[in-house]
Amino acid sequence: MRLLIVGALEGQLTTATKLAMDGGAKVAHAPSIEIALASLRAGRGADLLLVDVMMDIAGLIAGLEGERIVIPVVACGTESNAAAAVSAIRAGAKEYIPLPPDAELIAAVIAAVARESSDFLFRDPVMARVVKLAEQVAPSEASVLITGESGTGKEVMAKYLHSRSKRASRAFISINCAAIPEALLESELFGHEKGAFTGAVARRIGKFEEASGGTLLLDEISEMDVRLQAKLLRAIQERLIDRVGGTKPVPVDIRIIATSNRNLSEAVKDGSFREDLLFRLNVVNLKLPALRERPGDTAALADHFVDKYAKANGLGRRVLSAEARDALLRAPWPGNVRELENTLHRAVLLSGGEIIGPDAISMPDGTGLSEVVAMASVATQAAQTAETISRAMVxxxxxxxxxxxxxxxxxxxxxxxxxxxxxxxxxxxxxxxxxxxxxxxxxxxxxxxxxxxxxx
Known part of the structure; x- marks a missing residue:
């Protein structure tokens, strides 16, 4: 994760910077808001801004919005700066970190805001086959389309591909096409020239140029407006982009990885996705199986998450009982790995002792794991009965x-x-x-x- 510290590197902010670096973040520094904005326009990029609360955070956020730069902002300052902290949150900062810094708090906020995860754990043969294919295509320059349900780990797989590619030492840039408004996405991808629109006070480098030499991940590409898809297709085919308001094409050298939780062939049929773009992206397709289709991974990930969150929260050893493990394997997990992780994080926090039984594991709405498993079993039996009846009618x-x-x-x-x-x-x-x-x-x-x- 790329972290840009905005403010004077003195005392406690220096300690916060060191803690972030110890947590795996790549840290850059800008002593002022103007220098921070200039750095972002120039394509040096950041996934998160950590800003001294005494700086003009409202002005910074207004500048980011005016120039169509989409990056979360986290304010930090001493606990005595309560009024400034409230003002920062009201201005649009995502979080506030009190100083002196706490290592676990900084790590948690960075992970939550930037949604960064390097965990890649698999044990099931079904997933192993997908990983084997990924390792085969990783060294190539081919575009890769990663598909699968939400929460199956598509972005983690994209990072895995990059880490084993010839571009591993260069930038890995990710952009979530579903999270950025349509009006901002073109500028975010291709950048813009000074005066291209109201608020474009200087040239801005987009994600394509920022990723040049490395890998660009187009996350949830199925949510991109079909009109912008035409410009994206040209950029991928010709390795040339046009900044918004620009008059001269800019060459880029990137590898494209895209993800989607939708069936893009169906999207082509209903006219919401270009067929030629699908052909260009889908040179290699990695389809990630749902968690319910890889029980070996469910067991391994469950143990991993229990251990991870017990340590993160300073708790003693926590282990799953045999009954809990069996129930986890039989649950449907519509939210896949993401849902499993959140469920076990909650179970670790609420467990009353070392052993986590099925009764200690519940869904966000309070439904117990055993009840979820029972309902899933009834639904499966009903589906099987319906299928049997349907086949009998053929x-x-x-x-x-x-x-x-x-x-x-x-x-x-x-x-x-x-x-x-x-x-x-x-x-x-x-x-x-x-x-x-x-x-x-x-x-x-x-x-x-x-x-x-x-x-x-």
Whole structure:
């Protein structure tokens, strides 16, 4: 993660900088807001700004918004600066870190705001096959499309590809196409020239130029407006970009990785995604399986998250019971790895002792893990029953299926015509006409209080 410190590097702010570097952040420094903005315009980039609370944070955020620079801001200062802290949050700062700095607090805020994670853990053979393919294509220059449900680890896989590529020593730049308003995304990607729009006080380098020589991740690319997709396609094909308001193409040298949690082939059919762009991006497709499809990873990740959050919160040893582990493996996890992580973080905090049982694990709405597993089991059984019934109907005519449904329902209510008609949702007259037809065809039709005999 790239961290830009804005303010005088004195005393406690210097300590905060060192703690951030110890946490793995790449740290740069700007002594003033003007120098910070100039650095960002020049493409030196940052994922997070850590700003002295005594500086003009409102002015900084206004400058960022005016120049269409999308970067989260975190303020920091001594606890005696309460009024300044409140003003910073009201101005738009995401968080406030009190000084003197706390190592765990700085690490937590940086991780939460920048959404940075280097964890990449797998044990299941299903995931191992995907990783093997990733390792094969990583050294190439081919574009890669990573697909899968939300929370399966698409961005982590993108970083894994970059780390094993020939560009590993160069920049890895990520942009979330779903998180940036359409009006800002073009400038964020391609940059702009001075005077290109109101607030463009100087030339701004976009993500394409910032990533030149390295890798650019287009996260959730399916959310990009189709009009901007045409400009993106040209940039990928020709390795040339046009800054907003620019008159001269700018060459770039990048590798593209894109992610999507949607079916892009379906998006092409409904007109929300360009087919030619899909062909250009989808040279290699890495489809990440859902967590429920890789139980070996569920077990390994569960142990990892329990250990991680026990240490992060200064708690003693925490372990999952056999019952809890079994329940975790049987849960559906629609939110995948992200949901599993949040659930186990909560379980670690709320557990009353060393052993975490299934009763100590709950969902955000308070639903217990055991209840979730039970509901998932019922849903699975219902789906399997429906599939069995559906398969049994294949090859039969609608008239045959309708006849059996009517006669079976009549059997169920012991020949009561009115009750059967209500269940079937048809009029009593329609039911009688059908029954007369079946009797004429030689079928046994039960009378009131009777059940059907075998067909004649």
């Amino acid at each position: 090859g039969r005519t609608v008239a045959d299926v309708e006849r059996d449904l009517i006669l079976d329902t009549l059997d169920h209510v012991l020949g009561n015509r009115t009750h059967a008609a209500n269940i079937l949702g048809i009029s009593i007259r329609t039911l009688r006409n059908k029954l007369n037809q079946y009797a004429d065809e030689g079928l046994a039709v039960p009378g009131p209080g009777e059940q059907r005999n075998s067909a004649a």
